Amino acid sequence: MSSEPTNKRTWPLYEVFVRGKRGLNHVHVGSLHAADDEMALHNARDVYTRRNEGVSIWVVRADLITASSPDEKDPFFAPSADKVYRHPTFYAIPDEVPHL
C-alpha cells in the first residue's frame, strides 16, 4: 500500500531550545523534524510555544551536537570532584569576620 518513492529521505532531526523570558538561558525543550533550518524554526514555534512559552528559539541539527558519553561519566567528570578547594566552604574563616 505504501507507495513512497524509493529515494525517500526523512527530514533531519532538530533539537529545540527556548528562552522562556528575557534574562533566562535557552533551555532544551524537545526535538522535531524539518526539511531545513527555517522550517525547523517555524515548526518549533508551533509545537513548543503555543502558550507564550518563549521569546526566543534556537534550533540545531541533532547530528551537529557533540555530547559527552555516559559510559565515561566517572572519569570525564572526575577532575571537578577532587578539587574541594574550588568551593568557598573549603575555607575556615572565624565567624566574627563580617561580609566574607
Added chain:
Amino acid sequence: MAEETEALEAQFDATVAADRRIEPRDWMPEGYRRTLIRQIAQHAHSEIIGMQPEGNWILRAPSLRRKAILLAKVQDEAGHGMYLYAAAETLGVDREDLTERLIDSRQKYSSIFNYPALSYADIGVIGWLVDGAAICNQVPLCRCSYGPYARAMIRICKEESFHQRQGYELLLAMVNGTDAQREMVQESVNRWWWPSLMMFGPPDGDSPNTQQSMAWGIKRHTNDELRQRFVDMSVPQAAALGITLPDPDLRWNAERGAHDHGEPDWAEFKAVISGSGPAHAQRIAHRRRAHENGAWVREAAQAYADKQAARVAGKGAAA
C-alpha cells in the same frame, strides 16, 4: 562481558530505586526500552488519532467562540503527538517508521477513539470524561523513570487542564439550556461513561505488564487504582451537572471511603482495542489518506531545502 552487563544493570536498578531519571544514552534493559517504545508510541498515536472525532465537529461548532476553542484543542492534540514521538525517538526508533506502524495497524492506540462522536454534546463529554480520564492516567506519568517521557507528560498535563475545563463548561452551558439540550448531554454521557472507564486498561488481575512496569518506575499506580480515582472525581462533577452516570451499582461505600462501581464490559474492550470498534477502519483510513496526501508536501520541502543548500554551497565555491 556478563559481568559488565551485571554492573550496568545494577547501576540502572539503583537509579530507578533512588527515584532518579533514566536518560536516553544511559544503559537500560532491552525489556525496559521495548516497553517504553510500545507505550510512548501507542500514546502518541492516540493523540494523533484523537484529533479525528473532534476535528469532525470544528465546522459544525455553534459559535465562533466554540469553533476557536475546538480548533485550539485539536491543535494541542497534534502537539502532544509531536512531543511524544520526539520522546519515543530518543529510544532509537524512527518517527516515520512509527507512522507506518500505525497506518498498517501494527501498533495500537487508545480504544476510546474507536467510538464515534455523534452529537455536539459529545464534544463536551469527551473533554470532561475522556480528557479527565487521560489526566488521571497522565499525571503520575510526569514522574515516570524515563526522563524524556516524564518531561513530555509535564507539558501535556499543563495543556490537558484546558481541555477538560472547556468540555465541562460546554456541558454546563447545555444543561442550563433547554430540555432537549439536557437530554443530549445525558444521552452522550450514557455512551461515553463505560468507554471512559475502559481507558484505564484491564482490571489488575488481567494486566500482566503492570507489575514489571511498576518495578521499572514507568507506572506508579495500578489500572484499578486510577479507575477508582476517576470514578470518585467524576461523581460530584456529574451531580453538579444534574446528570446521572449510567451505572446501577454506583454508590458511596463509607467503609472504603470510595465509590463502589460496576465493571465495564471487558469483552467489548478486548474487541475494540483489537480493531473491531465502530470507527477503527475509518480512523486508520483517514490517517493513511492524510499521510499519503501529504507526501508531495514533504517532497517539495525537501527539494526546496536541497536547492537552497546547493545555492549556498555554490556561493561558497565561487568566493
